[in-house]
Amino acid sequence: MITVKNLKKSFDNKPILKGISCEFEKGKTSLIIGQTGSGKTVFLKSLLGLHKHDEGQIIFDNKDIELMNERQKMELKSNIGTVFQGSALFDSMTIEENVMFPLKMFENMSSDEMLDRVNVVLKRVELENSNKKMPSEASGGMQKRVAIARAIVNNPNYLFCDEPNSGLDPKTAIVIDNLIKEITEELNITTIINSHDMNSVMEIGEKIIFLRNGILEWEGSKKNIFKTDNQAVTDFVYSSNLYKKVRKMYLNQ
């Protein structure tokens, strides 16, 4: 479980996160949605410690990251799997080497053990027989899967995904979403996904957080996102005519 209290972050005196408080539960997939530029990536990177926050608290399972010593921070980091917005695969390494990387850096395993583990996770993301390909030879959807495989290879407790399905066709996007959701439940981990894709919201939105201009504007699940009368949420979620119709039908039922 991750608790965030009054998180603030600004760049060059321009506030980007203006005091965000929320909780992310274990075994659940939480979605952070919001328009481009609303601060989703900055929020996620603050949780990861890539941006140092100005104010507020970030608490991983009752431990404030500000109060952790170097060793505890390292331990926490090895417990977080991250999928970046652009996959961030190491392009000088093959797919297999990419997925093996965290094992090689942090685990004391023999090459055979590592390879077995890599093959297990590659199979989990449905990427068998691509071990020796370079990331540049893989399609966007494959790259996302490799990134997910790399993020979960050493059994993390937390999984952060920044727009794991951006740039993918709707069908593949949903496959990826569901994959992350299933993995979250299988491993019973705390997962946070950044997204601005309505399909993801409808598919896996157990818990949704809506950010707008660095403020947590709305919080709920996909069920009550239909009913909400928050203007900003409905403007964002029902921006397309299709969704407007779906909502009308849903409310009329």
Added chain:
Amino acid sequence: MTFLHNIGLYILMLQKMFHKPTKWKVMKELILKDTEDTVINSLGIISFVSFFIGGVITIQLALSTTGSFYPDYLVGYATRETIILEFAPTIISIIMAGKVGSFITSSIGSMRVTEQIDALEVMGINSINYLVFPKVIALLLYPFLISIAMFLGILGGMVACVYGGYSTMNAFIEGIQTDFTPFHMTYAFIKSFVFAFILATVPSFHGYYMKGGALEVGKASTKSFIWTSVSIVVFNFLITQMLLG
């Protein structure tokens, strides 16, 4: 202001390079890879340039000294001094600032813009140690490249001199052996070590701290070339003043 800020940032980078070292098993592979990318892959261009520039230096020295009262062996002597003292260590390093320097900046810079460096950091890896340290170690072999440049430069000079008919092989060889000061070699190698360190760290700095996208990677490479060559020229002056002046 930004200049001082960057100097500070550079020094901090050097400090961080030695913190929290990467596992030796992994580091070993990185060093081998960087040795290949920076040193081994530069052998061709350096040999080519040294041989022909050595030839040209000799021809020009010969043209301005023949037909006069200078002794025959002077061409060989002057070629040796020019190549050992200045051409091999300094000019080759500036060429390397273009070749190796822009390679380092663009490879680290593209890792920055595609969030690969962030990916290393969130895993708890000291990305500066992971990326920069192996390059510094690989470039410890740099003086070896410079000795090849010295050898081929002088050889090119000899070939040009003898086949161009400017003087005899014996006179040239006598020239190479005349008044040899071993300290000049020491001086050249001290310079090479300093330049190697600059070649590894200044381009890394420009790649590591760059901001923006693909276009900025190109700009960072250009900027890195300028600052690497400027640093080489400045340190060349300081070292020469200190050791020979």
